[in-house]
Amino acid sequence: MGKTTIHCVRHAQGYHNLNEANHQIHDPDLTTLGEQQCATLSQTFPYHSKVTHLVASPLRRTLYTCLLSFPAEVQAGLKVAALPELQETSDLPCDTGSEPSVLAAEFASGKFAGSVDLELVKEGWNNKQGRWSPAGSAIEARARDARIWLRNLAQSTGGDADIAVVTHGGYLHYFTEDWEGNEKFTGTGWANTEFRSYEFLSATDEAASLVETRESRERRKGTEKPLSADEQRELKAAAEREWRDSGFQSGSGAENAKL
Template identity: 30%
Template sequence: MAPNSRIILTRHAEAEHDVDLDYSIPDAPLTPLGKKQAATLAPQIPQLQNEADLIRLGIENVICLPQVQECNDLPCDTGSPREVLEADPEGFWAADPQAIANRARWVRQWLRERPEKTIVLVAHGDIPRNITAGPNGPSTYPWKNAEARI
């Protein structure tokens, strides 16, 4: 990890599955409110303002990391599976507590090895609780839509 690094964990903005708790919607798009939440997220984090323009200009620097997918096995959280995942939906990607803990450990290690000084990780609401888990396990705090923590 680069000296003086910052990791900003963020829950995605409101999506269609959040409104009526309809977890059967695969790849649920953002609602109009969710689009507003996403647009106003950067100004809510003053420390991110200098990086915000770089992020918009440097879209090639975006890394999509499947290891930070949500912890549930609901269609709205798993998205469209790849052929490899269809062949082996369990193991590393499973929704059981041990597999989730292993995946969260992998993400923490991956973040430690990154050279960037500022990393913004956007995910669903449950996996950040596991990534930030302490010795007593993950927090039970429910992350709000478009919530960010440094």
């Protein structure tokens, strides 16, 4: 397998981020500030010339963050692949995606017509049941499936790939299996439009686990040495307890409503 880098990005500010009442908005759009954050990221992201694929959660805020943050790539013909496994963790309206037909209509015309690939977005992807539920085990399973899908995507093109993945703050802790600093913001250690870069642990690892690059850790001033597996488990358990006590957890899953 060649060198594959996954550039993980948290979405820009959405209307649900403004206050708790807005958590009842179904699949909210980006705020004006959110759009400005995307414009800033488009100017500061240093790897535009290397990006080979664009992938995003099918929620509207993540799709638009990807489209607005990587305009050169979109203009060059790269489509944003909408991957349901990347959707946010909770079952609140703000974290529940739109029907496939609604998304298809929205991206069939206008500025971004034809720029989003919805082939993987099937009926039921947004029902928040079964594999899509807010249960911790379900989130972990689809995070693993998303990593495997991305690794297979890279391998299908020879393994040399730089993939930009736009998703959600709470979900990113499950996706990267890194819980360091998860209390920095409300329910996440990721700021809006923050990006971090990762490589796969190996080409055969069953979990397709990721390892953050040294350059990425230095850029965000993370701990010099990655945390141990035991330390990560302790942080994960503490974060889920905090989310549950704060009312952002339903059942056994992390319900990160403010993300």
